[in-house]
Amino acid sequence: MTPRRTPRTGRGGTITYAILVLAVLVSAFPFYWTIVAASRSNADLAQVPPTLLPGPNLIRNFEAVMEEADIGTALLNSLVVSGSITVGTVLCCTLAGFAFAKLRFRGRGALLALTVGTMMIPPQLGVIPLFMLIAELGWVNQLQSVILPGLVSAFGVFFMRQYLVQSLPDELIEAARVDGASSARIFWSIVVPIARPGMAVLGLLTFMAAWNDFFWPIIALSSQEPTVQVALRQLGGGYVHDQSVIMAGTLLGTLPVLLVFGLLGRQIVGGIMQGAVKG
Amino acid sequence: MPVQPPTGAGPGRRSGPGTAAQSPPLVRSRHPATPKGRTVTLTASGPTTAPVPPPSARSTAGARRRRWAAVVPYVYVAPFFTLFAAFGLFPLLYTAFVSLYRVELQTPGDMEWRGFGNYAALLTDEFFWTALRNTFTIGVLSTVPQLAMALGLAHLLNYKLRGRTFFRTAMLLPYATSVAAATLVFAQLFGRDFGLVNYALSLIGAGPVDWQNGTLASQIAVSSIVVWRWTGYNALIYLAGMQSIPSELYEAAEMDGASRWRQFFHVTLPGLRPTIVFTAVVSTIGATQLFGEPLLFEGSASGGISHQYQTLGLYLYEQGWGFFHLGRAAAIAWLMFLLILLLVGINALIARRRSRREEGRA
Known part of the structure; x- marks a missing residue:
């Protein structure tokens, strides 16, 4: 766990602020530019010197992109996919994380080592057999082909294990067991309430990762049943030539995550920093 | 950010002696008729250290309860590992196998041996x-x-x-x-x-x-x-x-x-x-x-x-x-x-x- 912020480092001077503000501007500028470009016309974007202020065409471009790339369906699908992945992952990882943190069983070390050892291996390397598998099952172009593989999160198991090792006292479980509580009851009434902050952080990170996942969805899905990323890939694939329409699609596809980030950015920052210290 | 007083108790408990003291009942509670194969899958790795003293008084409620307690952890990890095996580990390993075959996108079911031809x-x-x-x-x-x-x-x-x-x-x-x-x-x-x-x-x-x-x-x-x-x-x-x-x-x-x-x-x-x-x-x-x-x-x-x-x-x-x-x-x-x-x-x-x-x- 991070100790409380140490008082030892010096105060930031003017140069420190200047550099940090510059970094924030660089981080934020592409977002601003997306809004500018999405609210202009294609002709506006082909001007020298370029326009740097938003224009009046935002709604029109939204309508155009809804028509050309079916962003509406894509947003809905992404919501279903990311939502299911988040709930499922948090549940699976909390169950397994609890077992690894607090229960003793044969093979625990080996299973945990297997989980942690494959944490670093990108799932991207397994796409070919995965594709053959879902083709065999007839799942191509169906959302479960993205949801089910998305539930596998070795990181999540490890994260929940670390969280519960630190925050769940053994005595609490022992006491409940002595009182005759069943395993299911122990899990729902003791483990889950204590694990909740960790589950929330894992849920946030999982949701963003699922929303932004790119490689597997563009393989498993197509324009008939797109997620946002699949739709963006089509927008960028050269069929739509109007740059302002492409930017309108990008903006629509990014807004939901930005919304989550705007509301819960602090927790996400905390989660990443926490994960870093523990990992 | 919670500081961790309870953790102090944790590692000490989990280290060597505690685990050793805890594991015999686990072993004894296993059903004697359990086929060997099942034991191996549960253990998953390492030599099976099974100095199983033949239990005679196992049919009591306490024994059944303990047997259930031995299974519970696997129930907890089962959802993750089922998905992990099907959609994580299997595809990863099977990739090496597929790489030795000619497989075309339109007919992923037909595989034709190519040896190291792809490479x-x-x-x-x-x-x-x-x-x-x-x-x-x-x-x-x-x-x-x-x-x-x-x-x-x-x-x-x-x-x-x-x-x-x-x-x-x-x-x-x-x-x-x-x-x-x-x-x-x-x-x-x-x-x-x-x-x-x-x-x-x-x-x-x-x-x-x-x-x-x-x-x-x-x-x-x-x-x-x-x-x-x-x-x-x-x-x-x-x-x-x-x-x-x-x-x-x-x-x-x-x-x-x-x-x-x-x-x-x-x-x-x-x-x-x-x-x-x-x-x-x-x-x-x-x-x-x-x-x-x-x-x-x-x-x-x-x-x-x-x-x-x-x-x-x-x-x-x-x-x-x-x-x-x-x-x-x-x-x-x-x-x-x-x-x-x-x-x-x-x-x-x-x-x-x-x-x-x-x-x-x-």
Whole structure:
């Protein structure tokens, strides 16, 4: 766990602020530019010197992109996919994380080592057999082909294990067991309430990762049943030539995550920093 | 952020004796009629240490309860490991198998033995070597500046600041965007004729640069997307690492009259080494996987007209879903896996040698 912020480092001077503000501007500028470009016309974007202020065409471009790339369906699908992945992952990882943190069983070390050892291996390397598998099952172009593989999160198991090792006292479980509580009851009434902050952080990170996942969805899905990323890939694939329409699609596809980030950015920052210290 | 009083009890309990004292009942409670095979699957690894004293009084309620208690942990881990086996481990291992067959996208059920034919075809394809080279150069162009800048930013964020939550959150903003969205925006910014980057360059009398067709230029452009998305994230990881360095070290350094820069090099950097190794490994793996950025930069799987920024990930996609050769794509995936193992190994080796040298010095 991070100790409380140490008082030892010096105060930031003017140069420190200047550099940090510059970094924030660089981080934020592409977002601003997306809004500018999405609210202009294609002709506006082909001007020298370029326009740097938003224009009046935002709604029109939204309508155009809804028509050309079916962003509406894509947003809905992404919501279903990311939502299911988040709930499922948090549940699976909390169950397994609890077992690894607090229960003793044969093979625990080996299973945990297997989980942690494959944490670093990108799932991207397994796409070919995965594709053959879902083709065999007839799942191509169906959302479960993205949801089910998305539930596998070795990181999540490890994260929940670390969280519960630190925050769940053994005595609490022992006491409940002595009182005759069943395993299911122990899990729902003791483990889950204590694990909740960790589950929330894992849920946030999982949701963003699922929303932004790119490689597997563009393989498993197509324009008939797109997620946002699949739709963006089509927008960028050269069929739509109007740059302002492409930017309108990008903006629509990014807004939901930005919304989550705007509301819960602090927790996400905390989660990443926490994960870093523990990992 | 809860400080952890309960943890003190944890490790002590879990260490050696506790576990040993706990495990005999587990073993005894196993049903004597259980076939051997089942025991092995549960154990999953290692020699089966089963000095099972034949139990006679097992039919009591207590024994049944204990037997159930022995099964419960597996019930907890079952959902994860079922999914993990089906959608994680199996595809990964099966990739090696598929890479030895001819498999076409339209008929993924038909597999025809090819031996190492797919690999031979790859090694004689000049675009494979181009992709390998590009993956390496883009990897360096994106990883090195990203981590260096993240380190600097983390150092600044570690000062006492007004609005430090704001700075941290704002810097993580790019991380929240998808590869697809970021790339579409950057592709526009890097446009040759009307892109903002070339316009900015023209203001200082430089350019215009052909960010799409120039080899180095296109690779810089693609790398910049990676740098933009991940610098803030890594800065936060470094910041977390810096905050776990004990403040006494800084106080001591200050008393010795060390300047801020000296403190950075002699206290912060050594304390941060595990974190730096961690981010280097993660970024290296990310770099070998690079896919979305080069795909959407111009929207084609070839990575530019002369494949000037096609990465291995994109090459895999082109072979599999552009040319329908799934077997060959599997061979690429397996080579990428070996490449990652190699890179991680080198990384670990460097880290170990460095820490050993420092220990020798101390």
